[in-house]
Amino acid sequence: MKVARIALDVPIDELFDYICDDAGVRVGSLVVVPFGKRRIVGVAVELASSSKLPRERLRAVERSLPIAALPNSTMALAAFCSRYYRTPLGQVLLSLLPTALRRPGFAPAPPRWEFRLTAPGATIDPDTLPARASAARKLLACLKTQPFVDLHTARAVTGSAGRLLQRWQQDGWVERRAVVAEPERLLPDRMVAPELTAQQSQIVAQVSAGFGRYAAWLLHGVTGSGKTEIYLQLAAIAHARNLQTLVLVPEINLTPQLETRFRERFPGVEVVSLHSGLGEAERLARWTRARSGAAALVLGTRLAVFTPLPRLGLIVIDEEHDASYKQQEGLRYHARDVAIFLARESGVPIVLGSATPSLETTVNARSGRFGLLRLSSRPSAQPPRVRLIETAKHGAQTLAEPVIEQLRARLERKEQSLVFINRRGYAPVLLCSECGWMSQCPRCAARLTLHLGDGFLRCHYCGHQEKIATACPDCGNQDLRGIGQGTQRVEQALAAQLPGARILRVDSDTTRRKDSFLAMDRRIRGREVDVLVGTQMLAKGHHYPQLTLVVVLGADFGLFSSDFRAAERLFQQLMQVAGRAGRAESPGEVLVQTQFPAHPLYQALLHHDFDAFAEVILAERMRARFPPFVYQAVLRAEAVKEAAVFSFLRRAGREAASLASGMTVYEPVPAPMARLAGRYRGQLLVQSPKRVTLQRFLAQWHPRLKPGTSNAVRWALDVDPIEL
DNA sequence: AGCACGCCGACT
């Protein structure tokens, strides 16, 4: 008896045994099995000759999906994620597959055929065909004009093309072949590889010398120092050795740009990008090209890390510090960490690029676990001048006087400016001047943000919205004021201060539609815009040559957050927006409005000194025993009833305390957003200075959390959380 | 997770 042990997409951390006598099932095969009343897709993980269960209780594998089995490297990667992130193997495996492959009815798209004349067929003169066979004459003539004609084109020539081609095939006049997956339109070789600086060449040489074995590198260089060029050159070397390169980027918005750059540099080479914005069929098609080894370069967001790559030779993680690499639901993996495992497993080098590396990576580079590659800025690209504008000295206006002056100056010089504020809407809260009432979300522990454009108060967490009250619901006072700054209010202030300026607001309110981001990008490039106002979505990637001034408002909020990572994120964000200014010939200027210009974070920013910043923060983290000096996991729970959340967490905490050895188990606390969409949320933090200790602890603790879960408490374990 | 079975309230 042949038995396949199958991983299924169910929240049960077990494999299920099925009989699979009619062969064809291997480890990694995708199979359709009956499961209870339904049929689902699973992945064969082991093959055996017997089962613990009696034969009568086993059911049979129904069929294998017509697709190659997943390679061992992918199975190993899934096994690692399952273990490390405490998620059943089946849920890991099925979540990393293109969704099209999770349907039991999956069938590959039928091939598209194209036809050509055979040698005997080519000798036939259309004019010798009967005159009334006009369709046949036309089709034959068409076949003679080009080497291959696909069915679609043939049908356009004549409606009866299908029938004719079938007959001619039987007669031996034509032969057909499947159309090869449409290679993406290749761009002409417009981009010549620029001469590398001595430093760049040395880095390329150093990394490429280690091809074929694992090594992790931190490539530390500011915006514009030429990191992408190094990726390109390394990918070229990998390609020359017939190896695939995997490049991860944080966000979907960033892929098209980088994709273009790779395409231009690698004419005729198959470049494939993978991200969640793709349709099911497209995603599968590209995944298949990568999986078969046909695509030499695979670019993508975090999910691309799971793409099976048979001849993987190099991994690049661009902007490795970026929080979007961490999935925040379901399998809560960190694509950078998974990629490091993959690199180790596959014996390939991995390059982590950033101007502001995560502290985890910084520590790894300092300890020698990662090689450190420093890229100093090019002499041609002067770093922007940073100035701190102390708001106290300039009154309580939205925009301080020196800021307005600089904006005016850019306007006169016909240069562009960017005003960055990490809050959308008009004002973060509506306040009653009489009794102190504030607009509160009925379902969340959050204030409702004032949106003047359409007259609504909105919750930015759960989406709740209501019409703006004209009078205070508590005391009836009609003097309600929007307190604080949001993008809309800044936009309004700019319009008042800079008459005639063309202002464009870019935030998730104005960029809701799919293509609107590209449209805005075009307008900015076309210099139809003088001043850009936006949230962090403007901070990343795109650079505009005419942009010479960046103004940052409201940054101080990041200094005093309850999340110990807030300062790190603020610094990264500020360095990133600063990088937006003046990348072309004109040097840029960055103005930060703050009440606390002496704060070490701003002082480090002033001198573009990441190391000084890291020094301060790392000392703080070490003292307080925070990551990267400890490893953490958070048990998050939520329920409609607050008491249910905390009794669950307290029980879990007692359980943890009874197991703990070398672990610190904290008290359950309310989540930073203590109520969200009508549900109370709490969390319990556990940590250890050693990763293995944490992992061993979780392996014991996690299974014990399951019982007593019935009571409507939803919970999840987050290993290596990036938000607390 | 699904999907069934199973025992208690307001409706054709």
Added chain:
DNA sequence: GTCGGCGTGCTC
């Protein structure tokens, strides 16, 4: 008298 609420139990 039935439709249906979601509690609990199982799925190779």
